[in-house]
Amino acid sequence: MVISPLKILFVASEVEGLVKTGGLADVARALPLNLARQGHDVRIILPFYQTLKRRDEATLIASRWLPTPPDRADISYRIYQLDLDGVCVYLLDCPQYFERPQLYAENNQAYPDNGERFAFLAAAALHACEQLNFAPDIAHCNDWHTGLLPLLLKSRHARNPFFQRTRSVISIHNAAFQGVFDRAQFWAVPEIADYEQRINYDYGHVNLLKCGVLYADKINAVSPNYASELLTHLGAHGMASVFQQRASDLCGILNGCDYQDWDPATDALLPATYDVDQLAGKRVCKQTLQREAGLPAVDLPIYGMVCRLTEQKGVHLLIPALDKFLQHQVQVVIVGSGDPSLAAQLQAIAQQHADKFTFINAYDDRLAHLVEAGADFFLMPSLFEPCGLNQMYSLAYGTLPLVRAVGGLKDTVVDWDADPARATGFCFNDPTASTLLDAMRRSLLHYLQEPERFARVQRTAMQTRFNWADSVGQYEQMYRDALASI
Structure with a gap:
């Protein structure tokens, strides 16, 4: 008081x-x-x-x-x-x-x-x-x-x-x-x-x-x-x-951040709940996301994104990077609606890479929660982002955010290489498709080569709070x- x-x-x-x-x-x-x-x-x-x-x-x-x-x-x-x-x-x-x-x-x-x-x-x-x-x-x-x-x-x-x-x-x-x-x-x-x-x-x-x-x-x-x-x-x-x-x-x-609605330990929209000490539920969420997205149920890293389809959100940077990134053993799920031109381009890429990439042209609150919980990484390549909330949700759900270091994204995500002791995700600076692609490949390399450290960073992310x-x-x-x- x-x-x-x-x-x-x-x-x-x-x-x-x-x-x-x-x-x-x-x-x-x-x-x-x-x-x-x-x-x-x-x-x-x-x-x-x-x-x-x-x-x-x-x-x-x-x-x-x-x-x-x-x-x-x-x-x-x-x-x-x-x-x-x-x-x-x-x-x-x-x-x-x-x-x-x-x-x-x-x-x-x-x-x-x-x-x-x-x-x-x-x-x-x-x-x-x-x-x-x-x-x-x-x-x-x-x-x-x-x-x-x-x-x-x-x-x-x-x-x-x-x-x-x-x-x-x-x-x-x-x-x-x-x-x-x-x-x-x-x-x-x-x-x-x-x-x-x-x-x-x-x-x-x-x-x-x-x-x-x-x-x-x-x-x-x-x-x-x-x-x-x-x-x-x-x-x-x-x-x-x-x-x-x-x-x-x-x-x-x-x-x-309103953790009352965004907490993997209590989230009623998830097929299974989990917390920093017990991550089994996150694996269930990942399998459910793969099934609902129509992707093969294989052990690959999933990159998720939920956003309005606008240039502000960096979708136009991601589109040219996706074709090259999907040559790797990865899966990508994007949920969003907005600019019809951006939606059409994403849909075309999804048709070419149906076994690796799903684009859902809609906004669905349950799916948004499922992507946050089921993905391993969350993409936010924004041109500008005054504060941002999805990176906060991602941290809480142990889904490492990959962000451009602007606005509130820079204030809330600590880069894997820039500060190893406090790392919670991956950051890049230049608003170009090639720089974004480099950051995505960097995150994939660390995921594959340093699984123990990935788990530590994941725990650090889940314990980060913005109250x-x-x-x-x-x-x-x-x-x-x-x-x-x-």
Whole structure:
């Protein structure tokens, strides 16, 4: 229990257990829950999407109108409330924005009014706080979807006594997605006109992530190494100068891992469980993976991968490396969906090497767990990876991650050769197919020639933990630093 609890408003576009498309949702659940366990009063604000789970459990607590400029109609919305493992979740119900089949896009086409939709989220989140008499000490924003909120605190609400003590922070989960929209979409936020010179992306457009980075009191990247990369032109996705302006207020806090769902000793999705002292269940998982993937039940190392099929995940590096790697006595299983072109290329390779490589064009949670448990190595050749979770899962499951040393991957995986005493996996640097292939061959050589050491590294990996309890203290310090300006 903390000495002086804080009131924390956590605003996000998705929360695991309610609605999810990516890693942001995992953090938006785990961090508030862990902050609440420390005694803080945490409330989550989330859109009341059509696809939201547990919709029928939500209770209507208020109906309100969000004020807009005099020449426009105010926006009607309703506030619902839901309990998420003891944390209060406020759901903003505005059918014109959120009653849609998906969160952000359909058929790989983003909704054309996403700027307007999430400008509403930022403005309505603060408006709802007033209506519910919840004056937060900290408004914790997440990615571009909430980027307008810090600007609104410093403009619309600058002289509002209700928010006099409120300070904002923004977490950067992936700076590649910045939320750039036509200026006309922000008609409900006339204050933006006073800031256009600073937040313009291009003539007539607004960059919402840039809004958040420029006007939040503190900025958090989801791993220490990613925070460093955001200060470089190579790693900042065109926003290096903006992050450099705010370098003194930028920190990197590594995401924790939810071992409640990802623990091979208790994982109900596995055909057999196991732990660091008894690995027999892992062999059962490997045999099951081979059977379900349609691969021969032979004693070969399996390289697994579960990811979205995008260039960010390095799939385009892996494809040219696969043909050569599959000349060795190995098996490879990839589960993922996304870019149709990448999927077609993987499918073509799978047809040529049906006895060694299986590609499953889907996302399936049970299969994801089975790959983590049944494989010997897990591939993450990402071009960039702000934090990453699969490498943490892989470590826990004794499946050595093979990663490019970027972002959170560099913070969490210790290379076999670089630090033998602490090794937990394999790392490579250059984003090329040949460098990736070299790392894959290096891992295969060690697997075949040093089985006893492989077992030791596997045990070290399984004993490695990245707990939210360790990260929460760093978030609390960031909040205190933000509040120190009062």
